[in-house]
Amino acid sequence: MSKKLKNIDKPKVVIVPCSGIGKTYGTVSREAAYNLIEDLRPETAQLVPLSLLVLGDKNARQAVSGSPTITIDGCKLACATKMVQESGGNVAQDFAVLDVYRRYRQLKPQGIANLNEGGELLAHALAEEAAEVVDQLIAGGQNG
Amino acid sequence: MTEFLETTVDKFIFRVATDRFYNGEGVWAKEENGRVRIGLSDFVQQRSGDVAFAEIKPVGTLLALGDELAVIETIKVNIAFTSPVTGKVIEVNPAMNDAPEAINQDPFGEGWLAVIEPIDWTADQTRLLDPQAYFIRMKTEAEEEAKKL
Helix, strand or coil: CCHHHHHHHCCCEEEEECCCCCCHHHHHHHHHHHHHHHHHCCCCEEECCHHHHHCCCHHHHHHHHHCEEEEEECCCCCHHHHHHHHCCCEEEEEEEHHHHHHHCCCCCCCCCCCCCHHHHHHHHHHHHHHHHHHHHHHHHHHHC | CCCEEEEEECCEEEEEECCCEECCCCEEEEEECCEEEEEECHHHHHHHCCEEEEEECCCCCEECCCCEEEEEEECCCEEEEECCCCEEEEEECCHHHHCCCHHHHCCCCCCCCEEEEECCHHHHHCCCECHHHHHHHHHHHHHHHHHHC
8 A cells, every 4th residue: 555545544633723813812823733733743633724614615624524623713702613513523622722821821922923932832832732632532533 | 680881882792880880991899788899891801802811919908099909911911900999808709810711701790800898988989980971981992992993
């Protein structure tokens, strides 16, 4: 079996971050998602942009409806979580940046296009927490 | 049951409880059996954003009217609020430690900040705004904020 086919067969957890542009917490959510899928769990996590779900993209809807999904919301409106649910997806875990910040008060995020050091570290802390959930979901899927 | 004055500015709805007084910052003060419960108005919580942390002066602190009572850190800003009464802090809302989002969820109820034992509540009231006066002030501020959007 080719490497390409092996990758297709591997189950992946879908990550849907906030799409809030121009908001610090939205940027933290996206940076965390990029950190997770590019560096921490590239083999077991994949990104689905919230904008594609809003547009009703068929592949994006199939991705969230066919795989366990982790959402990362930038504010209490929880657009990522709501949109995944409306798209027929199963939200296995929803993270809110504000809740994570409350656990890491020393990491105050600032900046929008470019986060300050606190924001980058907060995004990484969030990504680490999400990575643990990814591992649990993958392990649960393999056991079940 | 608490009644409210209500206005809509742009897409936002703001309410003002009619059973209490307010200072110019939007800190409310409600007399209850000789003590005064303190909190933030609906307009203040909506304008400030989601509260991440709330630090209230501890029980036993003596405050003069206008002294700093609380500092709120939200996703947008850090803001200090002053006491609308002179007296001693006798109770701090325990929710402010582990669930300060109560300020956003229920500013006139579960999101109260502290209870103060006033020295002269009657005198303090004369320096505060009644609900109708605060409502007009709040509406003006909200309309000015809306113009900036």
